Amino acid sequence: MTVTDPQTLIPCPYKDTCSGCQLLDHPYGKQVQSKTSELRGLLQSHELQIPEKIEFLSAGAGYLRDRLDFSLQDGRLGLYGKNAREIVDIEICAQLSPELQTWYTEFRKIKWPFTKGSIRLRVGPEGQRGVWLDFANVDIKALLDEQSILKNLQEHAFVEIGQRRKIPVWNGHEFKLKDPELNVWFTTWMGELAVKLYCHVASFTQPSLKANKLIADKISSWVNQFPQARIIEFGSGIGNLTLPALTAAKSVLACEIDALSLEGLEKTVLMLPSELKPHSQKLTIYRGDFQKKILQDFSQFDGVLANPPRSGLMGFLNPLEELSYDQRPPFFIYMSCFPESMAKDMQRLQSYGYEIKELVILDQFPQTNHYEVLGLLQRK
Template identity: 85%
Template sequence: MIATDPQTLIPCPYEKTCSGCQLLDIPYGYQIKKKTSELSQLLKEHGIHTPSQIDFMSAGAAYLRDRLDFSLQEGRLGLYGKNSREIVDIEVCAQLSPELQKWYTEFRKIKWPFTKGSIRLRVGPDGKRGAWLDFANIDIKALLDEQLILKSLLEHAFVEIGQRRKVPVWTGNEFKLKDPELNTWFTTWIQEVPVPLYCHIASFTQPSLKANTLIADKISTWVGQFPDARIIEFGSGIGNLTIPALATAKTVLACEIDALSLEGLEKTVLMLPSNLKDHAAKLTIYRGDFQKKILQDFSQFDGVLANPPRSGLMGFLNPLESLQPQQRPPFFIYMSCFPESMAKDMQRLQSYGYELTEIAIVDQFPQTNHYEVLSLLQRK
């Protein structure tokens, strides 16, 4: 449901101090107009020929996030203040889903024996709670030695520690850190069927389970316009777009640099429900840094599916330039939460003979300046 009433405002006690939300003073109906207008202007400035309408998809004006990244500083838990390097101590947040707010409230009761660190909390699709503690090595050692905090935390949640995502295990007299463990922390869809995605708490996912249904549906709809397509995907991650594409594609070559993400995708495909097992044979996984070099021959594919990092596609597009127009894939689906780099890539795609035929904003980040863009380009 989209709150389009121009008078809809989301109350927040930290509006004047917290930097997390920039648009709290703007009614949500006007936020929709603002973001749509900004994207339209950006594309115009880059000379992108746009469709007559930019679709706007929203799961609501607030309370969407099932993943929260925040900081610990001198006993305060929250986000940075406006024009400040000080953390604002936040007890409630209008961005959080009710389940995540409840988990965050309980987590705040912990008294930490050190002064700073980064934390991610999650609530999975089955209600499972997770915490990723990204602290300095000396603080991790102190936490393992102290024992009581970890023991209490493990009674309520699954825990990962540090950049290597190690899992603390109590041996009977001390804590040991074991290798990372894959769990189902997110969900995507094959048409009407939910598919749990295996990953780590620290893995990249979209922030909202509810908003992600809009993304999966749009990807599935667009790929479905080109049945039995051979697709190459850039930035597959844990498979959030890969899995919906498998529904109607003939084959998908999923390209990703992060090994841990690909481990999650491999397990997700292995654990597909019996009625979806046939889709597994369509998928091939390839690891490499595709912003710098791509070895695949684009003329062997009917479509491209891309969800790059903030820096955009970079060298991934180079092989298209050397192909004759009729050799280039007929369609290109591009998803990005950084419209600036997307617009630059679209300039190149337009010069290669692609035309933007559909574009949509997915408002995963209401009350902020940020948003996701989904676009479908077709070869003329």
């Protein structure tokens, strides 16, 4: 755990109006205690047997995020307020890394020709800036026709537009939208080697590069307890957990529904540095909606690695029920930012003969009620 004074309070001029952070009045040490107690109580309410100690990992009490989504409303850019569906105009944010705060401050100078929209700002591992403009189609057309805003924006950042993540390209007369483009917007780790992850500005990644190192290290340490394991992964995304697991695993079958995420993973593997290239031979990528139907035979795997959406694992666990106790994979690694669905899934796993060996809170959302949980379960 990063050394942080338990009495640390993060200053924020918007703490009474902005809904983004709920715990600014609580010293950081109290936040650690309350999140740990909340998780313990939630899991116990599901009759789960949990370890005596819950490990707490933190990269700091604030200023961690390298990406954040903002809303535009009537000239105000910020987050929703506490008491109304109105946007609080925010100039500085205690969640943002220094690099993202600098980018956000510059971005706020833009005067938009329409009244509302969603905006994601991101800073990549080498300081590169990205913006995803998720506006209504009529507003996107207005932006393309206006031209000057996009020209200025592209001088400072890589721009993606709309749900399809199109790239605006100036042809000398007008802007045209071309297909999405993969770039390095995040980093994971294979042992002590940083790995560039290819994705889009609009792609899902963990929010903090700094905190993600703690996640990758924990996944690696757990997989290292089971050398040469054959692993099936649910929700691989762009490979943030896949690649740390590959360092010790015999093989990884990465399962994901989102085609754009898998395109990123495929390019990342293709671009691995020479010393890591041999690991790419151990990876198989499979696309499908694994919450609804899973075709793989779980008895062919030694471990499961799961990072599901908020809804949890759902039908992904069905094949385990059909196997005998001895056929089930010996270990199960579960990561989630939604402990409620995780608790339900762990209750089901416990009924299949698994027990929780280690629990970790990774606090990449300090000053808020949210936190990430990592759990290592083993077959009894």
